[in-house]
Amino acid sequence: MAQKKPEKLIDEKDVRLDGRGLKELRPMKIEVGVLGNADGSAYIEQGKNKILAAVYGPKEAHPKHLAIPDRALLRCRYHMAPFSVEERKSPAPSRREVELSKVIREALEPAVFVEYYPRTSIDTFVEVLQADGGTRCAAITVASLALADAGIPMRGLVAACAAGKVEGRLVLDLDDIEDKEGEADLPLAWMSHSNAITLLQMDGSLTLDEFGQAVNMAVEGCKQIHGLQKETLKAKYVAVKEEVEE
Amino acid sequence: MPAFYERREIVTPGDLLAEDNYVAGDNTYKEDGKIYATRVGLVGYDDRKVFVVALKAFYVPFIGDMVIGKVVEVGLGSWIIDINAPYPAVLRASDAFNRPFKPQRDDMLQILDVGDLVMAKIIAYDRTRAPLLTVREPELGKVERGQIVEITPTKIPRVIGRKGSMITMLKQRTNCQITVGQNGVILVSGRSPEDEQLAVMAIRKIDEEAHTSGLTDRVTQMVRSEKRGVEHGSKET
């Protein structure tokens, strides 16, 4: 089903196509510990995005020559299911997926105490089951939870969210059509530790001033997501507690 | 010198636990005078030490730990043992033979083959080398029979209980020998399969409900009622 491009993505009252305000995140649902085999796992729905993440390790690095003598090798594979987008995506990894795997890994690595487990590997797998814009950010949010669920020691959780410019206005958490039709997209990952920006990319066109505003807007979005991440992790164990105490 | 959480409150990685003159304990890190959690878990205090009891973690070898592992490789003069840790462990043939190993004389497969289960103690480990095992103590060595239960390693202390209360209760009430590997592998051996099955069920329950209070009582009750059921059922047949 091809979507027809609407005339306007944001109306005169600053309401977006899906009813959101300019600085509003899409509805989100997160779960942790969703897969049986993985050492850690998590699932996220952010708008129409549906993404699964699993973590295996730390374990002996294979092939062995990849092992790093003084820290763990953090690996990440971001992959889109063939049915996740409108036109079937070939299951072979595209150049885009290779790049995203790299930047996602580099967004997560500042949070992980890789120096604790030299010569091992920690493997993170992200499968996008359904995509609707901002999948790399949602992937980071969910992968960071999968790492925590695997019991990997971390400096903090990493939350990610994009800001961008659509029809002349700065907006938070762009969906697919806003990303495609908009003027700029700026995905950003943030970790509470040191107020760190661990992923930053942009394409489109922004003035220096707009850029500064967009960065701050994205950081604010990440802080909201970070709150949700913490709640989700805590809720999982509170649930176990309550179930028994009844 | 504030502390921000109550004892046994759940925290997540990056949560600020305490400031100033606290000491960083397990599953925490200190930076610029602040102590943060590194894992999901329950906060604990021990005098000035802040720590987190991890709700989920993997096994990290520790010298002196008794572990139960699987032989995955027979090498030249040593076995590689998978002990559910980030690093595979090594057991030297000379240790198992209790004399210098001579390949022309000693057949390693006579002692341990791939797929065998072995009970061993960690005698060396420093993160740069593979953990080194020994079997030169009574009760250690190849495991010949019994049932294996694998649980989250962080829950081993609950299986043992305060001053061994849980495990003592389990052993008495199920008539089973229960050997706890610190790496989360537990070996149960009893006189009848029913006894073993009961012990396994009890351990699974502990794994699921480890971080709740009144656990020993609930497990005791479960064992008691299950046992009655088994006896009752056997009478009917």
Added chain:
Amino acid sequence: MKYPIMIRVKQKQIAQLVSLGKRLDGRGLNDYRGIQLEVGVVGRAEGSARVRLGKTEVLVGTKIELGEPFPDVPNQGVLTVNAELVPLASPTFEPGPPREDAIELARVVDRGVRESKAIALEELCVEPGKKVFIVFVDVYVLNHDGNLIDASALAALAALLNTKMFNYEVKEGKIEVKPGYKPLSVKNYPIAVTFAQIDDKLVVDPWLEEEQVMDARITITTDKDGKICALQKGGYGYFTTQQVLEAAKIAKEKAEELRKLVVKG
């Protein structure tokens, strides 16, 4: 790839110098290495440029071919950027399919050209939905001494400015090549400026040893109007918001300097 092992003393030396505002090769924190640019170095290519950034050396060649447009943009030509980390350029480069850093390099260069709308792709349409021109930009790294992104982006822009299109006419759906050439129309001049973060300080144009000790890297591409058109963070460290904003400001200034080397007049 072998994991590079850095001598600890050297690591300290570099970090210490940077904290004093100095660098091993005598540059200031915001200085580029010497840049040499040659264009038209490969006759067979439609356009080409060779950039030497200190000892880093990159050759970019462009080719133009006829092909099919993407179905979602039937009336636009196609831009394809590819990067090869040629094995002769470094002991750490090996033959084989492109590694992730080669793919990232190509995509960062691509993003700068594409997002600044440097090439008017709609002018490259011959027959909507059927025939368009494809512009291939091939980045060939010849010597790796750090900051491949800036060198490649600069060489790519220079090569595009050097690119000649053949003249043609469309007659009854057939394309007839006519004598003579016209330059490829280039509308914008994106310039990438890369920073390395070492010991919480930003340095412009990191060379190889600085890249080996850096915590993180950020590339900011600005267009001729000083607007940011592409951005990429790399490396396993992080930046603070202030650092990012500061980098954006410096990137804009530096890009103006570099642009003068490529765009004459």
